[in-house]
Every structure is written in structure tokens, then in C-alpha cells.
Amino acid sequence: MMYLYVGLGGALGAMARYGLSVGAGRLLGTEFPFGTLFANMLGCLLMGILIGLGAHRFHLTQETHAFLAIGILGGFTTFSSFSLDTIMLFQRQLVPEALIYIAASVIFSLMLLLLGLLLTRYATGAL
Numbered sequence: 001m002m003y004l005y006v007g008l009g010g011a012l013g014a015m016a017r018y019g020l021s022v023g024a025g026r027l028l029g030t031e032f033p034f035g036t037l038f039a040n041m042l043g044c045l046l047m048g049i050l051i052g053l054g055a056h057r058f059h060l061t062q063e064t065h066a067f068l069a070i071g072i073l074g075g076f077t078t079f080s081s082f083s084l085d086t087i088m089l090f091q092r093q094l095v096p097e098a099l100i101y102i103a104a105s106v107i108f109s110l111m112l113l114l115l116g117l118l119l120t121r122y123a124t125g126a127l
Helices: 001-029 034-056 062-076 080-091 095-124
Strands: none
Touching: 001 034, 001 062, 034 080, 034 095, 062 095, 080 095
């Protein structure tokens, strides 16, 4: 049954990531992988909030965790997409852009996950 929760959540997360990538491409162009960058950053913020709420406010069942964290957010943020986008930038000899993308993805994703945790600690009075 857990596979069903993960699978359904993963499908929803992947569709949301695709929609974000299409929207980012239309607004900002497709030369730089803004959609994947934004999905990773937003997904990390949401993961921090989800885990923070689970730790400080609500008890998440294994099924809820599987659906939301592993499924939806796992399908929404993918390291494989990040890796592919990075290699494609390098192959197109866009080295500065590739390095900026790597740094921004890692730094902002870590910072936003921490922000999500801190926001939920603050909101739940667990500081």
C-alpha cells in the first residue's frame, strides 16, 4: 500500500514540476534551467516546512509522509533533472552558467530547507 501512496504522490509532484518548468520557460526563456532550479528551491522549502510541522505540530503517519515527502516532493524535486541540466550547460560550453547553476541549486536549496524548518519552529512555538 505504501507504494501506492508514493506512486500517486510522485505522479502529482512530477506533473507540478513539469508545469513549473513550462511556465518558467515561457516567462524566462529556456536557455537556463530556471524551472528545475525553482522546483528544487521551492521543494526544499516545502520539505523543511513539512518536516518541521511533522516534528513540532502534527504527527505525520507513515502513509502521509510517504505521500507528501517521498511522493509529491520527491517527484517535484529531482536531482537527476538537476544533473542533466548541469551536464547540458557544460556540453553547450556555458561553463559560468553551469557553475552558477550548481552553486545556486545547492546553496539556495539548503538555505530554503533550513528556512522551512525555522519557519515552522517559529510558527509552532518550538523555538
